[in-house]
Amino acid sequence: MTQNIQVYNTLSRKKEKFVPINxxxxxxxxxxxxxxxxxxxxxxxxxxxxxxIYRYLLHVGYKVRYVKNITDVGHLENDADxxxxxxxxxxxxxxxxxxxxxxxxxxIYHENMAKLNVLPPTIEPRAxxxxxxxxxxxxxxxxxGYAYVANGSVYFDVEKYNQDHPYGQLSGRKVxxxxxxxxxxxxxxxxxxxxxFALWKKASPEHIMRWPSPWSDGFPGWHIECSAMSTKYxxxxxxIHGGGMDLLFPHHECEIAQSVGSGGKAPVKxxxxxxxxxxxxxxxxxSLGNFINLDEFFSGNHKLLEQAYSAMTIRxxxxxxxxxxxxxxxxxxxxxxxxGLNRILDAHKVLITLKPNGEGVDIQPTKEACYKxxxxxxxxxxxxxxxxxxxxxxxxxxxxxxFINEKNLTLLKTTFETFVFEILGLKNSETKxxxxxxxxxxxxxxxxxxxxxKRAKNFTLSDSIRDHxxxxxxxxxxxxxxxxxxxxx
Amino acid sequence: MTQNIQVYNTLSRKKEKFVPINxxxxxxxxxxxxxxxxxxxxxxxxxxxxxxIYRYLLHVGYKVRYVKNITDVGHLENDADxxxxxxxxxxxxxxxxxxxxxxxxxxIYHENMAKLNVLPPTIEPRAxxxxxxxxxxxxxxxxxGYAYVANGSVYFDVEKYNQDHPYGQLSGRKVxxxxxxxxxxxxxxxxxxxxxFALWKKASPEHIMRWPSPWSDGFPGWHIECSAMSTKYxxxxxxIHGGGMDLLFPHHECEIAQSVGSGGKAPVKxxxxxxxxxxxxxxxxxSLGNFINLDEFFSGNHKLLEQAYSAMTIRxxxxxxxxxxxxxxxxxxxxxxxxGLNRILDAHKVLITLKPNGEGVDIQPTKEACYKxxxxxxxxxxxxxxxxxxxxxxxxxxxxxxFINEKNLTLLKTTFETFVFEILGLKNSETKxxxxxxxxxxxxxxxxxxxxxKRAKNFTLSDSIRDHxxxxxxxxxxxxxxxxxxxxx
Numbered sequence: 001m002t003q004n005i006q007v008y009n010t011l012s013r014k015k016e017k018f019v020p021i022n023x024x025x026x027x028x029x030x031x032x033x034x035x036x037x038x039x040x041x042x043x044x045x046x047x048x049x050x051x052x053i054y055r056y057l058l059h060v061g062y063k064v065r066y067v068k069n070i071t072d073v074g075h076l077e078n079d080a081d082x083x084x085x086x087x088x089x090x091x092x093x094x095x096x097x098x099x100x101x102x103x104x105x106x107x108i109y110h111e112n113m114a115k116l117n118v119l120p121p122t123i124e125p126r127a128x129x130x131x132x133x134x135x136x137x138x139x140x141x142x143x144x145g146y147a148y149v150a151n152g153s154v155y156f157d158v159e160k161y162n163q164d165h166p167y168g169q170l171s172g173r174k175v176x177x178x179x180x181x182x183x184x185x186x187x188x189x190x191x192x193x194x195x196x197f198a199l200w201k202k203a204s205p206e207h208i209m210r211w212p213s214p215w216s217d218g219f220p221g222w223h224i225e226c227s228a229m230s231t232k233y234x235x236x237x238x239x240i241h242g243g244g245m246d247l248l249f250p251h252h253e254c255e256i257a258q259s260v261g262s263g264g265k266a267p268v269k270x271x272x273x274x275x276x277x278x279x280x281x282x283x284x285x286x287s288l289g290n291f292i293n294l295d296e297f298f299s300g301n302h303k304l305l306e307q308a309y310s311a312m313t314i315r316x317x318x319x320x321x322x323x324x325x326x327x328x329x330x331x332x333x334x335x336x337x338x339x340g341l342n343r344i345l346d347a348h349k350v351l352i353t354l355k356p357n358g359e360g361v362d363i364q365p366t367k368e369a370c371y372k373x374x375x376x377x378x379x380x381x382x383x384x385x386x387x388x389x390x391x392x393x394x395x396x397x398x399x400x401x402x403f404i405n406e407k408n409l410t411l412l413k414t415t416f417e418t419f420v421f422e423i424l425g426l427k428n429s430e431t432k433x434x435x436x437x438x439x440x441x442x443x444x445x446x447x448x449x450x451x452x453x454k455r456a457k458n459f460t461l462s463d464s465i466r467d468h469x470x471x472x473x474x475x476x477x478x479x480x481x482x483x484x485x486x487x488x489x
Numbered sequence: 490m491t492q493n494i495q496v497y498n499t500l501s502r503k504k505e506k507f508v509p510i511n512x513x514x515x516x517x518x519x520x521x522x523x524x525x526x527x528x529x530x531x532x533x534x535x536x537x538x539x540x541x542i543y544r545y546l547l548h549v550g551y552k553v554r555y556v557k558n559i560t561d562v563g564h565l566e567n568d569a570d571x572x573x574x575x576x577x578x579x580x581x582x583x584x585x586x587x588x589x590x591x592x593x594x595x596x597i598y599h600e601n602m603a604k605l606n607v608l609p610p611t612i613e614p615r616a617x618x619x620x621x622x623x624x625x626x627x628x629x630x631x632x633x634g635y636a637y638v639a640n641g642s643v644y645f646d647v648e649k650y651n652q653d654h655p656y657g658q659l660s661g662r663k664v665x666x667x668x669x670x671x672x673x674x675x676x677x678x679x680x681x682x683x684x685x686f687a688l689w690k691k692a693s694p695e696h697i698m699r700w701p702s703p704w705s706d707g708f709p710g711w712h713i714e715c716s717a718m719s720t721k722y723x724x725x726x727x728x729i730h731g732g733g734m735d736l737l738f739p740h741h742e743c744e745i746a747q748s749v750g751s752g753g754k755a756p757v758k759x760x761x762x763x764x765x766x767x768x769x770x771x772x773x774x775x776s777l778g779n780f781i782n783l784d785e786f787f788s789g790n791h792k793l794l795e796q797a798y799s800a801m802t803i804r805x806x807x808x809x810x811x812x813x814x815x816x817x818x819x820x821x822x823x824x825x826x827x828x829g830l831n832r833i834l835d836a837h838k839v840l841i842t843l844k845p846n847g848e849g850v851d852i853q854p855t856k857e858a859c860y861k862x863x864x865x866x867x868x869x870x871x872x873x874x875x876x877x878x879x880x881x882x883x884x885x886x887x888x889x890x891x892f893i894n895e896k897n898l899t900l901l902k903t904t905f906e907t908f909v910f911e912i913l914g915l916k917n918s919e920t921k922x923x924x925x926x927x928x929x930x931x932x933x934x935x936x937x938x939x940x941x942x943k944r945a946k947n948f949t950l951s952d953s954i955r956d957h958x959x960x961x962x963x964x965x966x967x968x969x970x971x972x973x974x975x976x977x978x
C-alpha cells in the first residue's frame with residue numbers, strides 16, 4: 001500500500017504503524033448493536049467512525065473483510081451476568097417472539113445506517129446463529145482449565161487464567177484490585193470470584209431463548225459471541241478490533257481472555273476505540289430523559305431538539321471530532337455542523353462549473369495534507385480543515401480572485417470528491433431524493449409559483465400546489481428564511 | 490374476523506375455509522431464497538404472491554407471524570443430495586468467504602424486495618443460524634426409527650416411514666413408484682433407496698461450511714432447515730406454508746415427513762403453492778439464456794428486454810394472474826401491464842380531486858366484489874377487474890358523465906386506496922430514491938398545474954409556468970399523448 005498509516009492502539013497506548021498480518025488483506029471486527037430498541041447516537045458514532053476507517057482502508061487498496069455482529073441473545077440487563085435478557089424483556093413487553101423484536105429493530109437499524117451512508121459490513125453474523133461455535137470455544141477454555149462449571153453454568157476463572165496470562169492489560173485494570181472487589185450484584189453466588197464472568201448460563205424455566213449444551217439448556221454469556229464469531233470469520237489472529245470505549249472493560253478484556261484461554265493466541269493486533277457521546281454536557285441515559293433516537297434527530301421530534309437534523313448533518317458533526325475524543329451534542333453544535341456541511345456541498349456545486357482561469361494555485365500540498373491527516377490515526381477534523389481550505393479556493397476561483405490551471409483543477413476535483421464523498425462518506429443529502437440540481441430547480445419554480453399565488457391571494461392555487469406535492473410525498477416547510485422541501489421516504 | 494376466506498389447499502386439492510389454529514393469530518412460513526446470485530423472477534413471484542396474502546390477512550385483522558427463511562447452507566447443486574454447496578461454489582468462484590457471498594446477495598435481495606414493495610417478514614431466520622435445532626430434529630427422527638446413519642451422514646428412510654405414515658400425499662406421488670425408481674445420481678451410494686433423502690451430510694475435507702454433530706463434522710440436508718425453523722418459531726402445527734410449486738416435491742413432501750417423523754404431527758394446515766414463470770413461453774434457465782435478473786428488468790439491460798420495466802410494473806404484471814396459474818413474461822405483456830398500472834395510478838390522481846356531484850353511483854357492490862375476490866383464494870385478477878371498474882367510474886365522474894354523492898365518494902376513495910395500495914401493495918413509483926424519479930414526479934405536478942390552468946383559460950399562469958421552466962433550461966413539449974419535458978444542458 002502506498003500510504004503509511006499510524007493507528008492508536010489501545011493495547012499499547014501509543015500510535016503504531018499499521019501493518020496487516022496478511023499484507024494486502026485486512027480483517028476487521030467491530031462490535032455491533034444489541035437490537036432491542038431504536039438506534040440512537042450511541043449506535044451511530046461507532047458505525048460512522050469505523051465506516052470511515054473501512055472506507056479509507058478500501059481507498060488505499062486493501063481488501064477488507066469487515067465483520068460487524070448483531071447481538072440477539074445473551075446481553076443481560078446492566079451488562080452484567082445476572083438479570084433478564086434485554087431482548088427477551090422487550091419481547092415480553094411488546095408481546096412478540098424475541099426474534100420478532102430483533103427483526104423489527106434490525107430493519108430500523110439498517111434503514112438508519114443507510115441514511116447515515118454507513119456501508120454494510122461484508123459479514124453481519126448474529127450471536128444466536130453461532131451457538132455451536134460458542135459452545136466449542138467454552139469447551140476449549142474448560143479443557144485448558146480456565147473455566148469451571150457451577151449448577152449448569154460455566155464461568156471464566158480470572159484468577160486461574162491470570163496465573164498464566166496477564167488479565168487486564170487492555171483496560172489497564174489491576175487484577176489484584178478486581179479480585180479483591182466485593183460482590184456487588186445479586187444472583188452471582190455461583191461465581192468463585194466477582195471478577196469471573198459467564199461463558200454459559202443455565203436458563204431459568206421461563207427463559208425463552210435456550211439451546212442444549214454439555215452443561216445445561218441455556219444461553220451463551222455476552223462476551224463469548226464476539227470471540228467465537230471473530231475467530232470463525234477472521235481467524236485466531238486478525239488485524240483490527242473496534243468498538244466503543246464503554247466496551248473496553250469488561251467486554252473486550254474478556255474477549256482477549258477467551259481467545260487466549262481457548263486457542264492460546266492474543267486475537268487482535270490493533271484495538272481501536274471510539275470515545276463516548278454526551279448531550280449538552282451530560283451522559284446520555286434513558287433515566288436522564290436525554291436519550292435521543294436517530295429517527296428523532298431526523299424528524300426533530302424530541303423536546304431537546306430545536307429543529308430536525310439530517311443524517312448527513314449528524315455524520316458531519318461526528319467527523320468534526322477525532323474518534324478518540326468525546327463528543328458533545330448540542331443544538332448550537334449541530335446547527336454549526338449543518339452550515340459547515342452546506343458550505344462544502346455548495347462549494348461542490350460551484351466546483352463542477354469551474355474552468356481553468358490561469359496559472360496560480362497549487363493543490364498538491366492540500367492533497368498531501370488530506371492523506372497525512374487520514375494516515376495519522378484517521379484524523380477527520382484535520383481532513384475537514386483541508387476540505388475547507390479547498391472550499392475557500394473554489395469560491396475564490398469562482399470570483400476570479402485566484403487562478404488555477406487545468407492540471408490543478410483536475411487535482412482539486414479529484415481530491416475534493418475523493419475525500420468528501422468516497423472517504424468521509426458525505427453525500428448531497430440525507431436521501432438521494434433532494435440531491436439533484438434539477439429537482440431543486442424545478443422545486444424552486446413550484447415554490448415561486450406558490451409564493452406568487454399567495455401574494456395574489458389565489459389560495460386555491462397555492463393549496464393545490466401543496467396538495468399535488470403531498471401526493472408525491474414532497475412536504476413544504478415554510479419558515480422566516482423561506483420555503484424548503486423534503487421527500488418522505 | 491369478518492371475512493370468510495377460502496384457500497386452495499394443495500394437500501386436499503380443494504378450496505377450504507380458512508380457520509386458523511389460534512383464532513386471531515396466524516402462523517405463516519414461506520420458503521425464502523438460496524442466496525448465491527442476484528434475485529430473479531423466480532424469487533419475485535412467491536415474494537409478491539405471499540406478500541399480498543400477508544397484507545390481506547393483516548388487513549382483515551389477523552395478527553400474523555410471518556417467517557420467511559434465507560437458505561445459506563445445505564442447498565446443493567441440482568437440488569440433490571450430492572454435489573457442491575451452491576453458496577460454497579459461488580464463494581470459491583468469487584474468492585469470498587461463503588458468508589460474504591450470502592451478505593452480498595442478501596443486501597441485493599432486500600433492496601429488490603423493497604423496490605417491489607414486498608413487506609419484510611416478521612422473522613427472517615437463516616439455515617446456518619439454526620444448526621442445533623436441525624441436529625435436534627434429526628436426532629428425534631433417528632430415535633423414532635425413520636432414519637439411518639451411513640458413513641457419518643444421516644438419511645431419511647422413506648420406506649420405513651411409509652409403513653407408519655403415508656409418504657407422498659402432498660405431491661400425489663406414489664411411494665411404490667418412488668421406491669422402485671432406479672438410482673440416477675452418482676455419489677448417493679450410501680442411501681438404502683434412491684427415494685431417501687439426506688438429513689445430515691458428512692463434509693468432505695475441502696468443504697468450508699461445517700459443524701460438529703453426533704455423526705460427523707458436516708452440514709444439514711437442505712430440507713431439514715425449514716422443518717426445524719418453522720417448528721421453532723411457529724410451533725409443531727401452524728396455519729399456512731407457502732412456496733413455489735417447484736418446491737412441492739421433494740422439498741415440501743420431505744418437510745411433512747420430517748415433522749411427522751420427529752414430533753408425530755403433520756405440521757401445516759394449509760399448503761399454498763404459487764405456480765411457475767415462463768419467459769416468452771419457455772422455461773427460465775441459465776443455460777437457455779433467458780434468465781433475467783430483477784435489476785436487469787429495472788434497467789432494461791438484457792437482450793430479451795425491449796425497455797426497462799419498473800418494479801411496480803413487474804408487481805402489477807404478477808397480480809394480473811392468479812397465483813395458482815402459470816405466468817408468461819413477454820415484452821408485450823409487460824408493456825400492457827405498464828399501461829394498466831398507469832391507468833390506475835392516473836385515476837388515483839383524479840380521484841383525490843373529485844368532489845360529490847350528485848346522486849348516482851353505488852360503490853358498495855364494487856367494494857363487496859373486491860372482498861369476495863380476495864376471499865376466493867386471493868384472486869387478484871378479479872380484484873383488478875373491480876379496480877378497473879372504479880377507474881372507469883372515477884373518469885366518468887371527472888367528466889361529469891356519472892354522479893356520486895359524498896357517502897359514495899368516501900367509500901370509493903377508501904375502497905380504491907385500500908385495495909390498490911394497502912392490499913395489492915402498488916405504489917406511485919418504483920422508488921423515490923433516484924433523482925430522475927423525483928424530478929419526474931415534481932415535473933408532473935407542474936405539467937398538471939399547467940394543464941389545469943389552460944383548461945381554466947388562465948393563460949397568464951400556464952405561460953408563467955412555461956417561462957419559469959425555460960429560465961432553468963427545462964423545455965416542455967406538448968403532443969397528442971401529453972406533455973413531456975427535457976433539460977437543455
